[in-house]
Amino acid sequence: MVRIMAVHRYRLRELEALRALITAGTTVGAAQRLGISQSAVSRALTQLESRVGRALFERASGRIEPTEHALRLNDRLDPLFATLADIEGTDWSARAEEPLRLIIPPTLAHHFIIPKVAKFIQAAPNRRVQLDIQATDVLVSGILDGRYDLGLTSGMIQRSGVTLIPWRKSKVxxxxxxxxxxxxxxxxxxxxxxxxxxxxxxxxxxxxxxxxxxxxxxxxxxxxxxxxxxxxxxxxxxxxxxxxxxxxxxxxxxxxxxxxxxxxxxxxIEYRTSFVVPTGKPPTDLARQFMRFVRLSTPKDPYSEPA
Incomplete structure (x- = not known):
């Protein structure tokens, strides 16, 4: 029995290393997040790549970039780590000094998102959110220069450097x-x-x-x-x-x-209300959790549907 539990825990550490490296972008940062050595992170990822049978990270211009397979695997881990956070009464990935930096246009903020932010924090009180309310053009520039982790907008954005993740669609x-x-x-x-x-x-x-x-x-x-x-x-x-x-x-x-x-x-005329993230940079874990929370807690209405 002891041996079985140890094997499962060992695999969990491999998955933790995957998420930590995707979020931090470096093995040093991942090691700091997990409280282990840099070599332990590298070893866990090597073992995980051996299990899945393909490369999960590539080195490009001195940086470690996750492959498409790594990003898909990380997306599928959201429910697992959300459950673990609920069981442990803490959010494994969100340190007190690392809040979710969120920017929303006034209409979405005041008529929908602010109550969601409150419930998101109440569900795990150690979460911190910095909420800024600005027009969509300010939102885009803030995402581009790294001042915000996540935005939401219904604006018709066509701008390189930001990626839209569709959330709702509606007709005029x-x-x-x-x-x-x-x-x-x-x-x-x-x-x-x-x-x-x-x-x-x-x-x-x-x-x-x-x-x-x-x-x-x-x-x-x-x-x-x-x-x-x-x-x-x-x-x-x-x-x-x-x-x-x-x-x-x-x-x-x-x-x-x-x-x-x-x-x-x-x-x-069809509108898309979307999450906005920087292109080429995986969303932070807290941003992923917030997007999932908003999707799951959006009620049905006669004018919009999931995108």
């Missing part, structure tokens, strides 16, 4: 005051907006460009009464009776909003 909707004539329609089509008063978005935003193209192709002439940069501001102007707007329904209209009616809009 039309929002209007509850007494608006178009509220009688089950679905809004571009032709319905001929002569309508519209609350739009600033020209630098991707949604505005797509909407101009769609309405232009349909030959629709409309009255642009106001332009804004956020979904929340657009909805508040609509609530005041200023006109109709087109928005990503997740997460703002996942629940009832007083004074506003939402209808599907027949247009080929």
């Amino acid at each position: 909707v039309c929002a209007m005051p509850e007494n608006h004539p178009l509220a009688r329609n089950d679905v809004i089509v571009p032709a319905d907006l001929q002569g309508a008063d519209i609350v739009g978005f600033l020209g630098r935003l991707g949604t505005r460009t797509l909407m101009d193209q769609i309405l232009g192709l349909a030959g629709v002439q409309y009255n642009l009464l106001a332009e804004t940069a956020t979904n929340m501001a657009a909805l508040e102007l609509v609530r005041e009776g200023l006109g109709v707007t087109f928005i990503n329904p997740f997460p703002l209209v996942s629940r009832h909003m007083t004074g506003i009616v939402v209808r599907p809009f027949k247009a080929p």
Whole structure:
């Protein structure tokens, strides 16, 4: 019995070495995380590579880079180490001085993510999170220069150096005051907006460009009464009776909003709400845990689905 337990524990140390090296990027850093010698880390990884029958790390430009197989194996270990953390009452990989540096745009933060952050910390009180709330352009630059570990955005980002990990997808909707004539329609089509008063978005935003193209192709002439940069501001102007707007329904209209009616809009616009990580650098263990927690704790709603 003693021998069997020792063999299983030995294999666990190999898996711990894998995760530690992927997170730290060096055998020295991995050894410090695990409290063992650098040679012990190298030995554990050599034995693990022998077990799986393929290389898990490659040296490139003086750095140790995980192979695709190593990253896939590490992803599959998340449930194992989450369970071990629950059993031990601690998070094996997150030191007190290494918080999750999280950046979220205002709409997602205030209308969805902040309660998730609270529950994430409450589930393991030794976790620390640094939450910054900024616009998507600040989010991207912060991820690129290493000031943040993880971001979330619904923005249409096309920028080298950052990788989007899809989380939710949703289709554009039309929002209007509850007494608006178009509220009688089950679905809004571009032709319905001929002569309508519209609350739009600033020209630098991707949604505005797509909407101009769609309405232009349909030959629709409309009255642009106001332009804004956020979904929340657009909805508040609509609530005041200023006109109709087109928005990503997740997460703002996942629940009832007083004074506003939402209808599907027949247009080929799909939004992706995604996690944002730096390209070529594996997410930290705390970032992986947070992404998994958010995915598992997101309730169903009529306007979005898993991406």
